[in-house]
Amino acid sequence: MKVKVAKWGNSLGVRLPKSAxxxxxxxxxxxxxxxxxxxxxxxxxxxxxxxxxxxxxLDQIDPNNVPPMLDWGPDVGSEIIDDAYSRGEIAMPRARSRKKPPKHHRHGKPNAAS
Incomplete structure (x- = not known):
């Protein structure tokens, strides 16, 4: 695509075509x-x-323009989670490693050793 260099103040400029x-x-x-x-x-x-x-x-955040906290009231229904994890009594379980599937005999049946 051809474009033409033009004078722009003390510099040179190029107009970029809309299609580009x-x-x-x-x-x-x-x-x-x-x-x-x-x-x-x-x-x-x-x-x-x-x-x-x-x-x-982060630069766009204005500390003088922070919305107020809203009080939605107490949790109700399915919002209430009362278990050991939510109370901080246990840590989140780690993902389990995947077990390898049993090896199959060439006729499609599992080996006796599996």
């Missing part, structure tokens, strides 16, 4: 990574790590 940005999913304000490889210029979408995304979300 629709495929890639970028819009105005999206940060792209520019790399120079030999005599080529490459623009790539920046893939953010989970930590970067979490940091962005």
């Amino acid at each position: 940005v629709d495929v890639v999913g970028v819009r105005a304000g999206t940060e792209l990574e520019l790399t120079v490889e030999g005599r080529d210029i490459r623009l790539r979408s920046m893939v953010k790590t989970s930590a970067q995304l979490l940091e962005e979300l």
Whole structure:
């Protein structure tokens, strides 16, 4: 796809065609990574790590805008769980390892040793 370089202040700019940005999913304000490889210029979408995304979300939290806690009243019906695990008396059981299925004889019957 051909694009034309244009003057933009003291820099140069390239307009990205709508058909290209629709495929890639970028819009105005999206940060792209520019790399120079030999005599080529490459623009790539920046893939953010989970930590970067979490940091962005945490930056949007306004400590002055915390919703109040709601009192829904006491638990009723199936909300009430009263067992040893819920009371903290036992730990969550570990996942059991899968047992290997018994070996079968070539006629489809289990071996006597199984």
